[in-house]
Amino acid sequence: MTRPRSTTTLWRPTGPKELELVRDLGWRAWPPRLPEQPIFYPVLNEDYAIRIARDWNVRHDGAGFVTRFEVDTEFLARYPVQQAGGRTILELWVPAEELPEFNTHIVGRIEVVHEFRPAPEGA
Known part of the structure; x- marks a missing residue:
């Protein structure tokens, strides 16, 4: 009898372009880094991911998303x-x-758990 794999939950704040690439990969993998991105940075807690998606991705990319995924x-x-x-x-x-x-050690699917957009004008 085999034991189920132990997994760790990771979070990734992302913009709409990267999220579209994840969608194209069937929600099972992260796309290759661009030449100016030598490191992939998943984070270990949801609050930190929310801050980046809300405060950085929205300002720079027009929207921010927080994804959650499990890794061996x-x-x-x-x-x-x-x-x-x-x-x-x-x-x-x-x-x-x-x-x-x-990517081969991601268990299950990458899921979007939060979405942030700019505040409406005058709000």
Whole structure:
């Protein structure tokens, strides 16, 4: 009898262009990084992802989305948690060249859990 894999929940704030690429990949993988993006940064908590999607992606991309997905915990052990600011600002730094392998360890589908748009004029 096999034990079910242990997974870790990760979050990814994203803009509409990246989200469209995820949709094109069947909600099962992240697209390759652009040349100026040497690292893929999933984050470890929802609040941090919300702040980035709401405060950065909306301003720069016109909309922000927070995605949630599960990754095989044993595989993630190769990526030390990086503290990118305060004690709750935690990320994993996945080198772009390792993203295809990372994608094979996603368990289930990537799902959108929050969407942010600019506030209406005068609001």
